[in-house]
Amino acid sequence: MSAARDASPKPKGKAGIAAAAIAMIAGVIAVEGGWVNHPADPGGETNMGITKAVARQNGYTGPMRTLPRGVAESIYYDTYLVRPGYAPLIPIDAAVTEELFDTTVNMGPARPSRWFQLELNALCSAGLVADGRVGASTIAAFRTCQVRLGAVKLCRAMLDRLDARQRAEYERLARVNPKLRVFLRGWIAHRVGNVDRRKCGVASS
Numbered sequence: 033m034s035a036a037r038d039a040s041p042k043p044k045g046k047a048g049i050a051a052a053a054i055a056m057i058a059g060v061i062a063v064e065g066g067w068v069n070h071p072a073d074p075g076g077e078t079n080m081g082i083t084k085a086v087a088r089q090n091g092y093t094g095p096m097r098t099l100p101r102g103v104a105e106s107i108y109y110d111t112y113l114v115r116p117g118y119a120p121l122i123p124i125d126a127a128v129t130e131e132l133f134d135t136t137v138n139m140g141p142a143r144p145s146r147w148f149q150l151e152l153n154a155l156c157s158a159g160l161v162a163d164g165r166v167g168a169s170t171i172a173a174f175r176t177c178q179v180r181l182g183a184v185k186l187c188r189a190m191l192d193r194l195d196a197r198q199r200a201e202y203e204r205l206a207r208v209n210p211k212l213r214v215f216l217r218g219w220i221a222h223r224v225g226n227v228d229r230r231k232c233g234v235a236s237s
Contacts, residue, residue: 052126053119056133057108063222064137067097072211080104081137086111108137116141117166124175125183127231128190132166135198138223141166143201144194149173151193156180187232199224 064081075083079099087099090107113119113133121129128148135144146164153160156177160170178186199220206216 049122052122052129053109053113054105056113056126056130057105059130060108060134060137061101061104063226067099070214072214074212082107112136112141116145117170120171121166121174124171124178125187125190125232126234127187127227127229128174128194130231131191131194131227134223134226135194138219139201144198147194147197148190151190151197152177154193155186155189184233188229191227191229191232195224 061080064078067077067079069077075085077084077096079087079096080101082096082099082104084096086107087096087103090103090111092099092103092107113122113129116132116136118129118132118136121132132144132148142164145166146162148166149158149160149162149164149170152158152170152173153162156173158173158177160173174186181189202216202219202224206213
């Protein structure tokens with residue numbers, strides 16, 4: 033058995049915030065499925081979307097085929113919600129958080145985090161340095177933009193813009209690395225436009 037925590041994530045804060053985080057993680061696991069070792073996938077062996085390298089970095093030393101779901105959930109929460117700085121965004125806009133989280137699971141935090149900052153600059157002249165680090169200043173800029181544009185309008189605009197950047201990046205990756213073309217249709221079908229716009233403006237706390 034691995035030394036990694038075999039427990040579901042326990043986000044601190046209000047029950048609604050915890051429920052939103054757990055729902056995001058469950059949604060990603062549903063899309064990712066079980067154990068896969070596709071020869072064209074640069075991530076190599078994965079289970080529930082967790083690569084072997086990420087599992088090892090988080091202390092799991094057992095076989096990837098039998099990765100416990102609780103370990104995967106904890107890795108998702110710690111590595112893809114908390115570490116990139118998205119967790120404080122959940123009570124502000126859970127739908128945008130879900131978009132950032134899902135994209136980060138698929139391609140790491142640097143690109144979606146930077147896109148988020150760039151779009152805040154474009155939508156509200158936020159003046160952020162687009163360094164791909166979502167911290168207090170980025171969260172504050174989102175709050176300010178939300179007041180200016182309205183929660184629903186900002187949410188929908190941000191989701192549309194992030195989706196457009198994500199789709200363009202998938203298409204670019206498939207062009208520069210033909211081996212990745214096998215994944216392009218699935219990426220676009222399951223990862224672009226996958227956050228329901230009806231969630232915009234729905235409180236998570």
